[in-house]
Amino acid sequence: MEVLNTQEAIILLYHGVTSENYCGIENYSGKHIHKDVFKQQISVLSKACNPVSLRTLVNALKEELPLPSKTVAVTFDDCFENVYINACPILEKYNVPATMFITTGFVNTKRIIWADMLEVAIANTLEEVIVFDFLKFSKKYYIISSVEKIKVINEIKSILKSVDENTRDKIMESFTEGFEFRDEIVETDLYRNLTWDQLREIDRCSLFEIGPHTINHRVLSFLDIKEAEREIVGSKNILERELGHNIDLFSYPEGQREHYNENIISILKENGFISSPSAIYGSNKPGDSPFHLKRVMVGFNGIPFPYS
Structure with missing residues (x-):
């Protein structure tokens, strides 16, 4: 893993923020960070860094404007309810902005990726x-x-x-289909999805912005152009209908280099999107393409928080 240059802009990528401690294999990858750890990290951002919204960061990089040291943006992918329950109050307490990218087909459902x-x-x-x-x-x-x-x-x-x-x-x-399961599968906060009412409440907070992450979390480069367009435009239309305003930030499902391509970027641009960060590890500097921005997936498979 490359050494991050924290003097360049960093976009943090989270998925969930849990209040539970797990002793089995649930959350073994660290996709859901514990809320106490998240609180410590957001406290560091507020005191020692320059936290900005993703939109502010995208505009600054596009205009090739100089950025203060330790400029950082916070983002979330997917549709986990524990972001609303555990992450949002912490972000509000420390006045740190964040952008949530939502798989719209999971909202108000019990679907699991x-x-x-x-x-x-x-x-x-x-x-x-x-x-x-x-x-x-x-x-x-x-x-x-x-x-x-x-x-x-x-x-x-x-x-x-x-x-x-x-x-x-x-x-x-x-x-x-042939598996024999425990009589009672333990329900955790790892798999519960957001509701539209929760998303509307998040959207009303000036610190937060919401964008689509497709409808069904499908890898866009694996789809034909029409299917990819349905996933992208459909998720944008759903969010705009439910939230009542224009949406122009997107993020790629999976987000590694093989999961999107120039055809996908063309669809995004044609439909009014100004940026789509990837999940490729790294930092960002002025002039970088807003459709190839890198992120740091904090906690996932041991990826460290980049600031101390």
């Missing part, structure tokens, strides 16, 4: 041995210990990220 669904299935199955036999890949896994379960999840995720959504959904359904 496929990668989280895989985690739930492996965490809650009573099986000790499972077989993954798809896509010309066949392997028997022993999943007695947490270490074994995490290894299996990571390996299967890496396989399924390379296939289209329909194929992946069919594989997930077939793979887990």
Whole structure:
């Protein structure tokens, strides 16, 4: 991992902020940061950095304006309710702006992103041995210990990220249909989605801005142009209808370099978007393209908070 230049602008990427402590494999990747840790980090931003909105940062980089040292913007991806419950009050307390990128098809639903669904299935199955036999890949896994379960999840995720959504959904359904599960799957704050009322409340706060993250969290570069356009424009239209104002910031699902391309950027520009940050690790400097901005996914797989 490259050494970050904290004198350049940094965009922090969070997904969830949890109030719970987990002892099993739930949240093993650190996608949801604990609210006490989040509070410490936002306190540091407010006292030792120059926190700005993503919109302010995008405009400054576009105009190639000089930025103060430790300029930072906070962003969230996906649709987790714990952002509303745990993150927003902390951000408001420290007067730190943030932009939330929302998968609109998950709002007001119990839908779970496929990668989280895989985690739930492996965490809650009573099986000790499972077989993954798809896509010309066949392997028997022993999943007695947490270490074994995490290894299996990571390996299967890496396989399924390379296939289209329909194929992946069919594989997930077939793979887990024979599992025997605990009588009661423990509900946590990791998978509950935001409601429209919560999003409207977030949107009314001057510190916060909301943008789309597609409708269904589909990897845009894996779709044909028409499907990609439906995901992008559809999510923009839904947010504009529900929130009652123009939307022009976007973020790519998954967000690595292979997950978007110039065709996707053209669709964004044609539909009035001014920026779409990636999830590629790094910092940003004046003149960088607003459609190739890098972010730091704090806590995920041990990625450290860049300030002290």
